[in-house]
Amino acid sequence: MSREEKKLDLYSEEYVNRIMSSQFRLSVRLFFVFILVLLGLPVLNLAIPRIMNLRVAGFTLTWFFLAVLIYPVTWLISWIYVRSSINLEREAVSWTDPEDN
């Protein structure tokens, strides 16, 4: 009874752990990229104020980054996440398939 087997696998402790940890690893990795961008900017503002306050076409560098450029950066991170996470889910479905085991 392959159906029974599949269920056993799906409802096993091992399966939960595997799917959680792979999802969590993906989230945490991208989270660190995001944190680096978000919390790194105040550090740069403090450490190299001369460069961050350079004027380019009216903007200061740090103004341009925070008020304009940061949005595309977060879009990129979330796009990578959504794509990899959906791929990961597709893979996770196959983990329970008896033929793959």
Add this chain to the structure above:
Amino acid sequence: MQQQGIQVIPLLAVIFLVILTIVLGFYIRKSVRGTADMYVASRAVSVSMNSAAISGEYLSAASFMGVAGMIMKTGYDNIWYPVGYATGYLFLLLFIAGPLRRFGAYTIPDFAEGRYDSPAFRKVAVILVLCIGLFYTMPQMKGAGTALVNILNTPYWVGVLVVGAVITFNVALGGMKGITFVQAVQYWIKMMAISVPVLIMFIYLGGYGANLDMFHNDNENGSRLPVFRSDYSATYKPDPPLNDITFGTTIKGIFQQDTLVRITPSRRVPKDSDTIVSQQLMLSRLPDETREVVLPAGGKAIAHLFKKGSEFETGKPITVTKNGETVMVIDPVTRDKIPLEVSAKFTVTPAGPEQATIITYKAGQPVPNAPTDKTWIEPYGTLTSQYGHPVLYTYSLIIAIVCGTAGLPHILVRFYTNPDGKTAKKTTFWVMILLGCFYIFPPIFGVMGRAWVPELYAVAGGARSTDSVVLVLPRLLNNYIPHFGDLLSAITSMGAFAGFMTTFSGLLVSLTSALAHDVYGTMINPKATPSQKVSAFRVFAIISGSTAIMLGMYVENFDINMMVGWAFAIGAASYFPMLIVSTWWRKCTAIGAGVGMLVGGGSALVAIVTTMLADKEVIPSLGVWFSAHPVVRTLCEQPAIWAVPFSLILIYVVSKITHRHIPKNSGWKMLVLHAPEELNLKNRNYIEEDEVIII
């Protein structure tokens, strides 16, 4: 520039918006077929519709008017607000959006009970939903009231009543399904209302960079202040701190009535430094007549009586000395030693029977209360440096907004309207794009406001302050094409109004769901028939709508940003830690999550309320104590940096202590949260939907 009487064009725009909202509500009502429609729009909202609806609901009046005003007022540091509002969704996306939808509840209290099989936890969660929800409705109501004051000169309560009644009506009719479409439409109204005026102003007033270029951050010109473009009369109400006027340099003005003025140094000076007498801060001679006034913080002080029509001129900044030697202070950012300089600060109260003081400034005079170009355009300016710990303040601000976004129940509940976990993730991605596009614009209003309508700095708060820059700035274009500015101002008024309406409707749905589903449907009458549930939803919509209207009438004198800050801080320190731990840590117990959520949120609230009590001088001694302890003051005003970790640690520690109560089936719960839908788990949805009924 100042306009009196009814402004016809903005009025027509607002009436149009209200009628559109009501008509849409009626149109949707026909298709509402049961409780699932009411609570979660039958979990069948498409990605494009839902992402516009979430964005529409999220962009409140604070985003629309407040962000632009704050950036105009104190500059760069405030850009963290829109950035945090938009990027908070990345947190939601990475850790919460997918799992939360997969759990298949109707409300956050549903999730709380279902995750831990603990009915008691549901009650705790309901209390917090109501608490955050009501805190967040108050600023929306206040915004609606003051916006109508600006447009119509109606009494404050009219705006509250109109917005409250229209939205309550819509929510009662269509529930979540009714408001989803309305909110999606209103996102696009708001996006248009903020972007079109900016793009048109670019043509007449110069581009983004060209406007920023008017402000200097080099050593030579960095200390410049904006100047009045024409003669301007500013009205100061005698409510602290609105009657404080800080003069950065030498500025001339004329009193329009007899006024009592207390003149103090603009910054706190060390107790043992040489005394600064008022005349030192002034160029003009002070009037001889003085009165003794009682200070709010206790004690007495001398105030000078300026007669009607008398002119004054403040002095340039002077250095503070101690025994004849210059007092040096450490710059909080550069760590350089710089001389402590102070200028004049007036605290004005009418000496006669008038309600307010009026001061006229001539064109070309620098504007009081405005920060200098350099402090405005560079990081670590007036906002974050006010207590001397700018970096701490900045980080705490970022954490509060980012985590607060991920802890607002009316936003979280929207994820249940997605068909599945995958679409929940895609929706969040699109929300980030829609919000990012929107949030590029409010800072532009701030920049152009500083360049073109600097008179808004003259009074620190109230209807004609920097908060109204979004409504006032477009009117400048009347100088180029007659009535064109009024038209643009009508468009931004409509956007602001859409802001109050959508956020209030979202909050009302989450308040009503908490009462109708969590209190009535689960605790009081679990055996309710579907049609009983629908009528319960409508009754509770009217009850919570009227409660919000009454609260809204009471908060006229509260500050919008302050109230929004409360809601975000409680959300950040309560729901956010609870959700993130509940979805990722299986050894968490109901007691641990509950204690962490309540104590974390509660302590953040207490901290913020103490700073408010100090600022409004309800407990004056507290203000004195805070000014002696700037670190504590910073941490109380922006509590997220300690309250979020505190709440997480509490959840961990209490869960460890109560480890015997770890839910037996937590492995199964984790599977439900994280396994993709394709696996067809049994009992997938925590809530089984009622059969469709026709009502």
